[in-house]
Amino acid sequence: MNKRLAAVIIVIVAFLGVAFFQTSKPQTAKKQYIPTVGILQLVTHPALDQIHKGVVAGLAHEGYTKGKIKIDYQNAQADQSNLKTMSQKFANENADLTVGIASPAALSLAKTADGQTPVILAGITDPVGGGLVKSTQRPGKNITGTSGDSPLQQHLDVIKEVVPSAKKLGIIYTTSDHGGEYNAKKMATLAKSQGYDVKMYTIATTNDMQQIAETMAGQVDVVYAPQDNGVASAMKTLINVTNQEKIPVIPAVDTMVKDGGLATISVSQYDIGYQAGIMAAKVLKGKNPATYPVKTITKGVPVVNEKQAKLLGITLPQSLVKDAESKGEVIK
Template sequence: MYNIGILQLTQNLDDAVHGFKQGLADAGISAKFHYVNADGNLAELPKLAEKLSELKVDLIFACSTPSANAAISLAANIPVVFTPVFDPVGAGLVKTMNIPGGKATGVSGMVKASDKIAFIKNLLPSANKIGILFHTADSNAIVETNNFKTAAAEVFDLVEIPINTPEDISNLEELLPKDLEAVFVPIGRVIEENFASVVYYTDAINLPIIASHAPNVAAGALGALVANHSNLGRECAVKTVDILKGTDAGIIPVGIVEQPEILLNSFVANNLGIALPGSLLEKAKEIYE
């Protein structure tokens, strides 16, 4: 029986943990799980990682970038499998996606920009002028903004709407150009935590939001294309099996989201006078009403 540590920053990624455990069970792996959760306290993660190290676990499944950083920073040579880390290379967890090069691998939670652009074109086929609302101090938001700009440069007329501080959101009425046809919101904690304010200002001018954070769809975005955390956990389980059987984590490529899920909000669509395409309604994982 293997001893596997599970290091979480919060319970928000419980679906990934459940998928991970189920994936190992499906592979016939017998394991004792040692679960620790920092309850959102970043300062606790190194201590919790050290606790897992003292238990001499065979591997650590790290949920979130800070958790992965804490696990990889351990002096002990314990392999780490992570998810849903948005930018593993930028976060310094791996050298490259194809050849991680250290003691960690995993599955990124980033949905490809090209997939998001295709989603927007399908959802809003006549939209051309798209705003990108992002927090300038959030590294993940910057990565996704740059990826989106590169992929969409010849598809949309893009307008950047940078937010430097949370307080800037209260100025959205002045910051949002009047001729925008939609707003794309990359991943980012500050925007997500103040999403109700964003919806307040966009609703006032009948402006649809395309989100990157799943809970934002229920909270007023028109739609989102997101990773399924349970599937990410299962994919991490596959990599874990290889590691437990002797493969070096440093040569196992980091996975990416291959089958993102569609989330739609029909209530928002009705309010904005937008007809949701049947092709998307058929494929949607969830439709909020």
Template sequence: MKKMKKILSSILIASMAMSLAACGSSSDEGVYHIGICQQLEHEALDAATKGFQDALIEKLGKDKVQFDLQNAQGEATNCASIATSFVADDVDLIMANATSALQACAAATSEIPIVATSVTDYATALNISDWNGSTGTNITGTSDLAPLDQQVDMLAELVPDVKQVGILYCSAEANSVYQATEVGKYLDKKGIAWKEYTAADSNEIQSVVTNAIADCDCIYVPTDNTMAANTEIIKNVTVPAGIPVITGEEGICAGGLATLSISYYDLGYKTGEMAYEILVNNADPSTMDIEYASATDKKYNPTIAGELNITVPDDYIAIEGY
């Protein structure tokens, strides 16, 4: 009998030890699970995601954070599916990269904290009429809005004889509509005529740009994700026609002359710092003001400048690789 008790005791101790070992070795213990919904792949959004991840890895340690990075390939329906899967997985926080991603994540949950980036205007994206700097919901983040008035100044500086500007953007992107409206106001103040040219999707870009260069002597492209993914099309139409393109961010300048651009990596990094405050210090996203890039740079595409025979002022920085 004593021998049987001893065996049972040994089995019980071994079982408890295995249980404790299992608890101690759990890969989920103390690890933050973060879902990243990126609207599509292009240089600016990729840089923002990288900055976001680097900030959290640096602050938390690479063993304390797990990222589930999902790319929607530019499809709103994919954004919705990704957001729904993150909610089902009960992630600790969602990062929404670009406007359609934000809108899908906002529709999927009002409880899980959401930090967004590469969004131009949150009031427009979230249909908030009484904007006061924060969303009042489970959402906060960073804006990629560069000074639009200074972009118009740049346009006038580089194309001093401009008669009419074509504002080119995707009509499906709410923040592009916002930027086009604001840029139009600044062009009005300078007495420069302008006209909007919109494409519903990438299939329409070539024909729309072709129509624009027939009437305009300069093109302006805001921070538009559809255009950013199709810079080669824009370049192939505008450069042979001798039409300069001013862009809202550096990535689109692969098909343009110059930009007054922010650093999307730095913007993503700032977004990661905001996520850290929410995860570790219990910051409330509903009261966290949307943050903006702290600096901008005048940059230009040296290859296109040469092809257009345009001399760029000395305070512009040549974009490497262009």
């Protein structure tokens, strides 16, 4: 065998050996992509906390459990500058999707996203009027989610049933809360049409509640506290004042009844968040938010506070109590 042929054979054998070694190496599994979801909550209070829990549960239901998703939860504690900073934090982290709990949080996320990153609304009242979506059926651009409109006629029916002698209805809301103002004004129109003398009261921040509540308690027979983040956060202050004057408060949601409200028909805040979580998961999987209709949740259950009724010397209708026992909740 000549030297040239031997050299060729050596090269071929070496090549085959390298090829065999490469193909026989174990193949490493492709690393699974883990999406990042930013959740921005306006402030800490029980209703919004329930929405947050629901969002996480809804994501988990669709397969986004621990290890398969990164959730960055931020709470602005009612500070507008925090909302802006936290929204920008999500943008800097290239979050795949963000979730806004309460209108100010959703608005901040929408502004920062600027029509790009998907934004999921979690229980936002009147998202069309708030400038978040074009319509509930075809939201447009990058935003969709859930809306938790209050069953206002049912709330008024509770007032009629629980405080039948009431003529003067006080309604209090926060001037910076679009959802609260929307619900308050709709209730005012509804109550006036059904014979109530309606008096409107506003707070700019929770710090105003003590003074405004003291004024209101001396001028009305019953108070309606709408689904409003500022009012919900200051609910205990409101109740401390109204209790001194034996004025009942009919609030919008169960968490506000637990803080001293008398009774309501409550839409589950957890369910609102849960549906938002499911919608967020479907958008992560490719669903287009621009054509994904906003889901409006209005079905509620009765909730009564027997302890508060006893304190105020009010006898709750047995039919309402029985409904609460079988379908909702009785706070004793």
